[in-house]
Amino acid sequence: MAESNDHERLLMRLNQLRTQFDASFADVPVTNADAAPKEYLTLTLRDRSFGIALDECRGLRANGVIVPVPSDVVGFMGVAGRGRKLVAVHDLCWWVLGQPRPQARWLLLDRNDDLAFAFDAFEAHHLVSKEDEVAGVAAGAARFLRQRAVRLSGQPTPIIDLPALAATLREQFGAAREDSGGT
């Protein structure tokens, strides 16, 4: 009896998928930016979920090849290829939680396409409406988080302020370059 119910449910699911796919071609795209849902990506940093606004990213890559480069910059993992250029890869877990994660291989490209952040795992892509923005949640010692969180997958999820983190890194590298004589 339970097996027949599961089978009917799967059939209904299949029909629903087909219907949704077919109906998606008839959906009118949302043009109002304010009414359009905002897209977020959820990722995992040391078994904790964090969100990042999609429009603050340039790209997402899995199993990126990170070439280690000796450096005295803490959190700097190396360089990775992006098209025809190299980008610096930083440890997102180190910068957000203060804990290194050298085995992270997901890469999140900055909007300016000059920095990449490595993290543990990509969870999902979410379309979030305005109503899902909630007050910020206590993140402990985490840094570079926005003040407001977003309810993703039913759970309030802290959102990483990626532009702020990138600006901080640029200022730090810029200061370091000037200190080293621009080499």
Next chain:
Amino acid sequence: MGRNTTFGRKLGFGFAVAALLTVVMSVLGVQSLTQVVSSKDEIIDVGLGSLLQARTLEVHAEETVAATRGYLLTGQDEYLQRHREASQQFGATLDALSKQLRGFDAELEQVRTARQAYGLVAQELVSLDRGAGLPEVVAATFERAVPKRRELSAAVDTLVSRVRSQLTDRAAQESAAARHSVNLLIALGVLAALVSAGLAFALTRHLDAQIATAVGQVQSSSAELQAAASQQATGSREQSTAMSEISTTISELLATSRQIESSSQRVMEMAEATAESARTGDDIVISTQGTVAAIRQHVDNVVKHMLDLGRRSQQIGTVVDIVAELADQTNILAINATIEASGAGESGRRFAVVADEIRKLADRVSGSTKEIRGLIDEVRSAVNTTVMATETSSKAVDAGARQFDQVTHSFQRISQLVETTTESAREIHLSTKQQATAVEQVNVAIASVAQASKETETSSTQTLQTASQLAQLSRSLLRLVRPQATA
């Protein structure tokens, strides 16, 4: 005669001596008698015969004379024939006498001469002429024949007398010899009697002593025999009593043996029934073992199929993972496309729509793959659970099969032990049967021994009586030999 000489030899020696003397006496007596008889016979045969023949000679001579006289008187030839015959007979008789007699040559010659003379005279007388007349004949006869006849008669008488005299002498001699022989026999008889008496006395005394000694030994032996017989009688009585008790005990033992035999028979039957049941159970165990093996094989097949199902589900999971990876990659591409589209401005809006749909599709695929993964995980969990349960069941089946093998082994062992027990019961039954048979034989033997004991007791009693009689006889014999001996 030494001490080693037996009583019989001694007695035999005595009797031999007596017999020898008797034989000697007999021989001598026989010889004497024979001699006497022969002498007497000789006297009778020869002497009297000679005398008779001599008297016959006289008769013949008288017949000759008478015949001559008759012829002379009558002139008949008959008398002449008679004369001749008488003369011949006289001659024959004289010849016979000459052969018989010894030492009478002179007398015989005298008779012969006289006869010849008379014969000549008679011949002359006979040849006289008959014409001469009778008186002449008579005168011639008186003148010539009568003297010759007288001479012949005298010669014959002389011969007869001599023969008679000789006969008488011979008879006297033989009588003297007979008396001598009688005296000799008497002497020998006396001597034999004395010797026999002495020998008998010596033997009697010697044998008396030996007999007394032997009788004494017999008496003592008979006393010992009497004592031994008494002991034997007592022992036989006790043995007979003991044998009766043993016979009773053996009878009880026989009854017990029969009961044991009966019990062993029942045990053997029960053991055989048990062995039969064990064999039947063994067959059932063997068939069940096959069933268990089939169950194990079936369970192994189920496990194998479940493991195969697990591998298939794992393969499905891998495929789903691939699909999920594709969905994720698609999602990432869609995200990147959205990002690129958002950066492309207005011209990227349609592409953003497509990218968004692709992203949605990727989400749906990802959701479905998650759901599929969930189902696969459930299937794999169920498979694992089933495999574990099956393995548990398999292990349980294996354990059960091992236990069943142990049970089978134990049952076979029990079956073997039952067979051994049955065989042992059979041997016990046979042994008890043999034992009962042996006890029966022992009972029969004991009965025979008891009977023999009774007979021995009876024999011992008789022996005791015989010993007592022997003792009594020995005392009697001792008293016969030595009257002064006491009992």
